[in-house]
Amino acid sequence: MRIFLDTANIDHIRHAAKLGIISGVTTNPSLVAREESADFKAAILEICSIVGGPVSAEVLSLDAEAMIEEARQLSSWHENVVVKIPVSEAGLEAISVLSRENIKTNFTLCFSANQALLGALAGATYVSPFVGRLDDIGHQGMEVVKDAVEIFEYYDLPTQVIAASLRHPLHMVSAAKAGAHVATVPYNVLMQMIRHPLTDIGISRFAEDWRKVIEK
Secondary structure, eight states: OEEEEEOOOHHHHHHHHHHTOOOEEEOOHHHHHHHTOSOHHHHHHHHHHHOSSOEEEEOOOOSHHHHHHHHHHHHHSOTTEEEEEESSHHHHHHHHHHHHTTOOEEEEEEOSHHHHHHHHHHTOSEEEEBHHHHHHTTSOHHHHHHHHHHHHHHTTOOOEEEEBSOOSHHHHHHHHHHTOSEEEEOHHHHHHHHOOHHHHHHHHHHHHHHHHHHTO
């Protein structure tokens, strides 16, 4: 399973990339707006220069024709740009056209295995079930990830499943066990995955024991 960082914060992306553990970046309009970037294209290009893998950029148009034109423009910025298209009838139509043009797409805001399957059949490169948002309303979000992976494998569909809207480290473990091809996580969750109190205690104890040796 690959890990993408779900953010538009350049400092966080640089740090995670230095650790050698992320393979791409996902963004959305809310994340970009949070960083108050005046130049969206410049921000995406900077991210592409840091991470040598897929970098998402989401369309804002709502009708198919406008989505297609916007997607063409976004994809022209860099070869690693993946265009996020929201689940809708217009989104399916757009993906079916873009896939024939070899433009990489991510069918986003996916909340059911049915939606994931339709995205795959339309030709999406990725589908993104939103786990945390489903959990918020009392559903088992990770079940959608598991079902989508099982369906895609059974029918040998090339579309990859991105487990999205992950809220904590246990979501990451569940995504890996569910067979997700990718998990995209916020920076704080990635940092939580690294840390463990027993590791901290062990490092401190080793350092203290060695200090006693060299001070003899």
